[in-house]
Amino acid sequence: MLSLQVDLGQRSYPIHIGVDLIDRGDLIAAHVAGPSAVIVTNTTVGPHYAGRLEAALRAVGKQVSTIVLPDGEQFKHWETLNLIFDALLAGRADRKTTLLALGGGVVGDMTGFAAATYMRGVPFVQVPTTLLAQVDSSVGGKTGINHPLGKNMIGAFYQPEAVFADVGTLATLPSREISAGIAEIIKTAAVADAGFVDWVEDALPDLLRGDTDTLAEAVRRSCEVKARVVAEDERESGLRAILNLGHTFGHAIEAGLGYGEWLHGEAVGCGMVMAADLSARLGLLADADGDRLRRLVEAAGLPSRAPKLGEDRYIELMQGDKKAEGGDIRFVLLKSLGEAVITRVPEDELRATLATTS
Template sequence: MTIASPEQATDLHALDVVKIDLAERSYPILIGQGESLWQQALTLLPKGTSAVIVTNETVAPLYSQALRQRLLAHYPRVLEVVLPDGEQYKNWETLNQVFDVLLAHAADRKTVLFALGGGVIGDMTGFAAASYMRGVPFVQVPTTLLAQVDSSVGGKTAINHPLGKNMIGAFYQPKLVVCDLDTLKTLPPAELSAGLGEVIKYGPIYDMAFFDWLEANVERLVAQDVDALRYAVRRSCEIKAAVVSADETESGLREILNFGHTFGHAIEAGKGYGAWLHGHAVAAGMVLASLLSTKLGYVQDAQFHPRLVTLLQRAGLPVQAPVLDTHNNAQRYLDLMRVDKKSQGGAIRFVVLKPAGKAVTEKVDDATVAELLNAHL
């Protein structure tokens, strides 16, 4: 799909559509604001006997009632599940609260789930939809920048395990993704910066021209300039759509979307889920992944790493990974990273740049990684 340049994106009521092309599982991502967005979205909703809004205690007071009113015109019954807010609740116990409501109200296979919230809500709602009666339709309504540019797109659903992040889940595509940019107005600064961490990754792995644009416009993004945010969301979704359409189940190309995530997931698990926001952990992980790419000789542009670090700092993101074990920090990282979906036969595989603008996944021996961690943490 051809996307308007950021200079052309001046109509605040414009609606952009990015398509995930997966044959019979294809679906659109709608990006816009307010009623013009929802008028189109309501025409694309899957038919059903009931709608169930799954949200959390933070988002529900802000957006649940408006979504409920919209859905009441399309579904005979609209239910709501309000979950606790936070990464630490992305587990079996919380997931079962969704099933409890579905079963208590005799929800059938024509029930449509609506994920109203950030990445945690989207992941758990998708996993619930994949599991309930072996599969019911769901719609993503992401309300955070991170969810709009990453977690709501592509059908990866999961919960966490104490030993590993997102290790229990399923690939299950939504029927529709509705990105309402108005919801970003209520994001706290930390949540906005966490989303920018996922936005920034798309440059080094796929499109250095986008990286250049981010360097020129990061202050506009931090200030929540609507035109800048729309372009960043749209371009991020376009890149992810291209990757997911080529590799739905992360058997090859899609792994590049995990740039910085192997280190980042270790930070989240090692510090305790919720202690670090996901986008913050990914940002610190990208710094380490960039250093690893340089150490392996894949990135020879001496300016790239400092450019990345500076951009992350300007976005309000941490660039220094934490110490997870004061006695043997490198080994603690290695142990946590070995419980990673990309690991094979006990060997840790990392997304590295080869060079900046193109990413690959490669096995890296423990000694090399330990040497890197010992030198920089």
Template sequence: MNTLQLDLGERSYPIHIGSGLLDQSDLYRKHIKGTFTAVVTNETVAPLYADKVVKTLEGIGQKVKLIVLPDGEEFKTWEVLQKIFDGLLENSADRKTTLLALGGGVIGDMTGFAAACYMRGIKFIQVPTTLLSQVDSSVGGKTGINHPLGKNMVGAFHQPQAVIADLDTLKTLPAEELAAGLAEVIKHGAIADAEFLSWIEKNQDALNKCDPAAMEHAVRRSCEIKSQVVAQDEKEGGIRAILNFGHTFGHAIEAGMGYGAWLHGQAVGCGMVMAADLSVRVGLLSEAEASRLKKIIEALHLPTQPPKLGVDRFMELMSVDKKAEGGEVRYILLNGLGQAKIQTVDDDLVIQTLIANGVV
């Protein structure tokens, strides 16, 4: 097992990465103070892992309530979040209750937001079971739900007590979810570590096959990069925004197609192709570099062709993105592979990117 530390002063926490962690009682015992734990998961993950986690928690003396939500981005809504509050209140959960998020990014975001809001804030633990959540969403304390007019528009910064990433859970992951997770792995290389990006390029077969050693390296290096960025800028006043590379275009795709139609990671994969194209037009990236990145994205079975939403609709969808400030969208661009830059861009250039990528 590898353990990294996310340094955030009194909100610091460990990220445990390894095999066979789900039933290691010591990992839970360290991070749970009260006597009641609510395990929040979804209908897909529950039959696979809920029993193991619940029994391990009961083994360390916890009273446990299992809350099973429907599976999918389209359920990342207030109505479904309410089921967590219902489960807590029906069991008279108090302020010392711990929530445990067992699942992917949607479960982690919703459980974290429930923990942020229940009685104005209780503790929670992230137990990510998808590659996307292990390499990205479980780390850094962003929580929230979607609004019909925008993704993750309602939420909170609320750091977990710990992240417990059991690599064994990746073995049951459907191929397209594996690919969706690899999108964020590529992203970490693209924005911060050219060497890691080359490693991904060289190990694409191992990654596509979900080879354990390759996965361990991909998860660990991703968590290291993300932790370093978050430690510098917890609430995204500046540099943390580089983690949104590919997300401005990606969010527009997700919102335009209706949440759930594209996996988040798929939209980010395609969004990175578009953001790299824009970086070329701005003069920060060579065409060869953009083309190399696109090939890596393709090789990891991610879409590179955006849906035909039309230029006007695409521009409109991007303008409501959270990264829009004072009416201007701030784009995350690549200043060469392995380095990111945040800046506004003339609409003309963005429109060129949209047309060149065939959104019309």
């Protein structure tokens, strides 16, 4: 088992990474302070893993129940969140009940937001079962739901008690979702760690064939870089925003196609290629580095060409993104593979990138 600590003062928490961690009731229960825990999962993940997690916690004396949500980004809204509240209240869950998020990013975001707001806050533990959730949503404390007018528009910053990333659960993950997770690993490397970019290029074949040791190491390194960035800027007032590389383009793709059409990681993968094109166009990034990033994204099995939504529609969608402030659109761009910069972009350069990449 690999472990690291996310350093946020009183809100610090550990991330443990390994195989079959969901069976380790002893380890998990150490982060369930009260007598009872409620697992929140979905109809896809639940049948595979909820029973094992329940059994592991019961074996160490915890009371456990499970809430099963419908699966998919299209259900990441208030009505589904309310299923959690309904079940918690019907089961008389109190302020000492710990929620366990067992699933991908959608389950993690909704369970985290439910934990942040149920009785004004109860503890929660992340048990991410997709590669994307293991490397992305389990670090950073971002929780929330979508609104018809925008993704993740309603939410809170709320930190888990601990994260257990069981790379054994990735064996049942479709290859398309492995690629989506690798997109976030590439992104984290590209904004902050040139050596990690080299490592990902070398490790890519092993990651794609599902080697658990390589996956665990990729999760560890990715979480470590992200944890370092988040520790410096918990509430995303500055530095942390570099982790949004590819997200302004990516969110526009997701919103423009309708959530769920492309996976979030696919949209971010393509969004990074678009951001690299824009970076090169502005003279920030060498063309060769932009090409190298595009080849890495393609080798990971991710799309590198954006859907044809039209330039005006892209710009409209990006202005609605919450990273826009005061109407201007700011972009996370690259100076090299391993160093990011945040800047406003002239509209004609943006249009040129949209014309070239979509």
